[in-house]
Amino acid sequence: MAQKFDEYLAEKSSLTKEEFETLKPLLTYRHYEAGEFLLLEGDVCRYHFFVEKGLLRSYTIDESGKEHIIQFAPENWYIGDRGSYYFDEPSTLNIQAIEDSDVVMFDQGFLEQAMCTSPAFTNFNERLLQNHIRQLQNRINLLLSASAEKRYLSFVETYYDLTMRIPQWMIASYLGITPESLSRVRKELAKREQKLS
Amino acid sequence: MAQKFDEYLAEKSSLTKEEFETLKPLLTYRHYEAGEFLLLEGDVCRYHFFVEKGLLRSYTIDESGKEHIIQFAPENWYIGDRGSYYFDEPSTLNIQAIEDSDVVMFDQGFLEQAMCTSPAFTNFNERLLQNHIRQLQNRINLLLSASAEKRYLSFVETYYDLTMRIPQWMIASYLGITPESLSRVRKELAKREQKLS
DNA sequence: CGTCGAATTGATGTCATTCAACTACAGTGG
DNA sequence: CCACTGTAGTTGAATGACATCAATTCGACG
Numbered sequence A, B: 001m002a003q004k005f006d007e008y009l010a011e012k013s014s015l016t017k018e019e020f021e022t023l024k025p026l027l028t029y030r031h032y033e034a035g036e037f038l039l040l041e042g043d044v045c046r047y048h049f050f051v052e053k054g055l056l057r058s059y060t061i062d063e064s065g066k067e068h069i070i071q072f073a074p075e076n077w078y079i080g081d082r083g084s085y086y087f088d089e090p091s092t093l094n095i096q097a098i099e100d101s102d103v104v105m106f107d108q109g110f111l112e113q114a115m116c117t118s119p120a121f122t123n124f125n126e127r128l129l130q131n132h133i134r135q136l137q138n139r140i141n142l143l144l145s146a147s148a149e150k151r152y153l154s155f156v157e158t159y160y161d162l163t164m165r166i167p168q169w170m171i172a173s174y175l176g177i178t179p180e181s182l183s184r185v186r187k188e189l190a191k192r193e194q195k196l197s
Numbered sequence C: 001c002g003t004c005g006a007a008t009t010g011a012t013g014t015c016a017t018t019c020a021a022c023t024a025c026a027g028t029g030g
Numbered sequence D: 001c002c003a004c005t006g007t008a009g010t011t012g013a014a015t016g017a018c019a020t021c022a023a024t025t026c027g028a029c030g
Helices: A003-013 A017-026 A082-087 A108-117 A119-145 A148-158 A168-175 A179-196 B003-013 B017-026 B082-087 B108-117 B119-145 B148-158 B160-165 B168-175 B179-196
Strands: A028-032 A037-039 A048-053 A056-061 A067-073 A094-097 A101-106 B028-032 B037-039 B048-053 B056-061 B067-073 B094-097 B101-106
Touching (some): A003 A017, A003 A119, A067 A168, A082 B119, A101 A108, A119 B082, A148 A168, A148 A179, A168 A179, B003 B017, B003 B048, B067 B168, B108 B119, B148 B179
Antiparallel strands (some): A037 A094, B037 B094, B056 B067
């Protein structure tokens, strides 16, 4: 364990192995089986999660009981509920392992310590936030402007490797359509694909 | 001019008037007439904008020429394209004044200087970012889960004072529906309202 | 082999869009 | 002061995209 996170930080934030060693006591490593929950709706999110191995998802449940997937997190991604964490409010999100996963948990203490240790880490952290915002805005734009088919194509383009690992009904949920609709979209695309050849 | 921004910063980030005075040379004040553009698609966003008075909007245009409103910014709000600004990429957004507006423009230099001057400002800035993310996530959730009517109700609840100032077709665009649909939704709501009394 | 959830398919329903006509109103110029 | 014009908003009818419901197939796993 703990192989990936330090490599990731070294690469992305220029945090050296030595610096990482001093921070390591602030980290918690944990394994989750597929289906296990890292956070339940109503609880306050106390940690950020970094995925070393596996695949996680966060989702909400609406009044009619339907799930809506907010985010997927494969290897080298973060997940959590910043809103709940930062403003100390009960979360509206559930976070669950889709595959058996190895996860690094850390809190604000770790981040502050890391930012003290390395100014480069501060920049890196800022960059992560900015990038997150950019992604969310992109997704909003897609939801506002694109049809089911376009959304799916955009998803495949952006997360091609994930499309194999994520069950189709979850992709549908992420795109804001029903599994049936996604199935039909894919059928239609396959048909057109065929005609081209 | 310059009355509002310093008061806002004093209140929200505990930046004192004296501290503000040292930062003031880094600010640009400008007036925009209704309809004027602060940023055009394709340009890199070089400034953040703080609205002292008036109302702005940011929006994208899709391939079919339709506008999709990403954000409104009334008094005491920020607007800009963080993605473009931070990653130095051409923006996909247009930013335009809806009303005649007084705006404060500032760049990363101002932010860095302010964060140097006051640690409280650093926290405040972080808070802004986190809050922005939370808002965006909320909106995604709404777009994924709610009908036209629910989206509109949610909008009115959150931005009641703005519903008077923003033309209806722009609200429709923000909600991801057509102006006609919004008109019908409102009619339906009014009808139900009436029956209650 | 039997079971259970995922995925597909078909029939039907619903919500929102599209297109078009019409009203209301503000701004412009004669 | 009034016609002319353009834009916002409303309304109706037809259409379309996606949802819903139900039945069936597929595939993984015990």
